[in-house]
Amino acid sequence: MEAITINKHTQRSRGRPKQAKDDLSIQEVIIATASKLFLEMGYETLSLHEIAKACNVSKPTIYYYFTSKSELLKVAIITMLKNVHRNTMRLLNETDNVEAGLILVAEARIASPHIKVEMLLKEAESSLSEEQLQQIRDAEQRVYLLLSDFFQAAMDKGLLRKDDPLFLAYTFSTMLLISNREDTMHLHASHLELAKKVVGLFLKGTLA
Amino acid sequence: MEAITINKHTQRSRGRPKQAKDDLSIQEVIIATASKLFLEMGYETLSLHEIAKACNVSKPTIYYYFTSKSELLKVAIITMLKNVHRNTMRLLNETDNVEAGLILVAEARIASPHIKVEMLLKEAESSLSEEQLQQIRDAEQRVYLLLSDFFQAAMDKGLLRKDDPLFLAYTFSTMLLISNREDTMHLHASHLELAKKVVGLFLKGTLA
Known part of the structure; x- marks a missing residue:
């Protein structure tokens, strides 16, 4: 020693x-x-x-x-969110095609759904300080901003209709929580198949 | 007596x-x-x-x-789901217009988001018997089937593109969980405004 x-x-x-x-x-x-x-x-x-x-x-x-159990939880959640951020960035950079990029992100999220993290956070909310909660929200927001930048770039290229890119980021992320429902329902053969359907609906909508 | x-x-x-x-x-x-x-x-x-x-x-x-706390929880959740079913049916019957009907449902769900029920269910899952869980899932499924029938009717009228109507019901319901995110973000002025944006995206998609 x-x-x-x-x-x-x-x-x-x-x-x-x-x-x-x-x-x-x-x-x-x-x-x-x-x-x-x-x-x-x-x-x-x-x-x-x-x-x-x-x-x-x-x-x-x-x-x-x-320093405390709540601090460990905070660091654990922020670390998970940093991993999501890093993976999302990597996946979006793998292709120049908007649809293909979104399918990669969707498939990854469907495979490890964020809803468990959200539920954990809800449960622990009252045990966390306002500062700890803010640090977690900041880490979460960085993931949304990454998607928002991606959508903004696609709008600038004329690929997507002009809209609030942050709203698209929230909506797209929320849609991916569907795996939580689908897990029970077994409607789709694979995460990839479900990812393609969700991204298809996100891009093309449902109108005839 | x-x-x-x-x-x-x-x-x-x-x-x-x-x-x-x-x-x-x-x-x-x-x-x-x-x-x-x-x-x-x-x-x-x-x-x-x-x-x-x-x-x-x-x-x-x-x-x-x-008979037990778990039985009371089961009845409580099923009663909530029956209320959602009744309200959804009432709202969808208020108008013949697909978009207007969906906005009414979206506004009501955004005002009282289902995510709290889902979180409660997740937490209690291990305390419920397989039979109790199945009864809850059946009540949940009846709400999805109501939306699914609505989408099927809209497809039959040529208003929506042909697709799996149950998948549309799951996706639409999932999208409405966005209020959980938006509550923190304060991006939208009212539930109605957010409902209109979500239904707009659901119908028209995001492609330019």
């Missing part, structure tokens, strides 16, 4: 956990594990003790990285 | 509550109060004791009408 010079001026109130060979990777394990457990079990019923156990770390280790 | 002949073959294990002047109205009060409380507080955290207190009846009175 290397010698550590303790600096009393740092904000840490507890020592660095012994397990921490690589700060980032332990932190990432905690975030990934907590995300999975929060989505499965909800906020209230899940304890930091259970999260620590599932990560194979001690509870103080979790407190070393996160 | 009228004389009651006790029939040992009936399923009632408890006597009729003394407060019950009118069976239907006490039962309705319990259902309405429980619906409101379940939507506000969720399933797990709410106790039958609290429901009884809010209804101003005793806990045995609740058990007289409902």
